[in-house]
Amino acid sequence: KQWYQRRVPGYHASLWGVLNQCGTAQGQRLLGQWLKSPLLDPARIKERLDVVEMLVEEGGVRQQLGASLKRVPDFFRITKKLDRGKGNLQDCYKLYMAIKQIPMVLEPLCTYDGPFGTLLNCLYITRLRELEEDFSSFLELVQ
Numbered sequence: 115k116q117w118y119q120r121r122v123p124g125y126h127a128s129l130w131g132v133l134n135q136c137g138t139a140q141g142q143r144l145l146g147q148w149l150k151s152p153l154l155d156p157a158r159i160k161e162r163l164d165v166v167e168m169l170v171e172e173g174g175v176r177q178q179l180g181a182s183l184k185r186v187p188d189f190f191r192i193t194k195k196l197d198r199g200k201g202n203l204q205d206c207y208k209l210y211m212a213i214k215q216i217p218m219v220l221e222p223l224c225t226y227d228g229p230f231g232t233l234l235n236c237l238y239i240t241r242l243r244e245l246e247e248d249f250s251s252f253l254e255l256v257q
Contacts, residue, residue, distance in 0.1 A: 137184050139191075161233060168230040178222040186215045210256045216246045 130149055136142045153159045169176045187208040195201045196209070220242050223234050 137180060138186070139188055140186070141183070143190065161237065164230050164233055165237065168226070168228060168234070172226060172228065175222045175226050179219065182215060182218040182222070185218065187212045206256065210253065213246070213249045213253055216242055220246075 130146060133149075134142060134145060136145055153162065169179075189209075189212045192201070192205050192208050192212065195205055220239060223239050223242075226234060
């Protein structure tokens with residue numbers, strides 16, 4: 115385990131252990147990356163804090179987003195396996211299922227109408243829609 119993940123059984127002996135409330139392996143990896151390479155740019159830190167503030171204040175958005183993300187297969191591991199040429203048909207199907215979840219992830223973000231809507235659009239909504247468009251031919255192929 116990495117330095118940020120070292121734990122004493124039954125006790126949160128690391129920063130990662132204390133902060134880890136992640137419901138997915140992808141979230142745990144992201145938290146680890148953030149701890150290993152924290153942001154240094156004040157503008158990017160503020161953006162991240164604004165998103166956290168929105169998620170704290172908007173419990174419905176947070177719950178809906180969390181439920182959607184739990185249904186997304188581990189995109190990183192699938193693409194890494196496919197990139198190494200070790201993928202199989204099951205991995206292609208998992209990738210298909212991950213891409214099919216994009217609209218479910220977008221829904222709570224798009225329905226949010228608070229003060230951080232523009233930020234969500236810039237950081238997540240636009241990128242997810244581009245990803246959805248990039249993979250549209252893959253979805254058609256699998257269907």
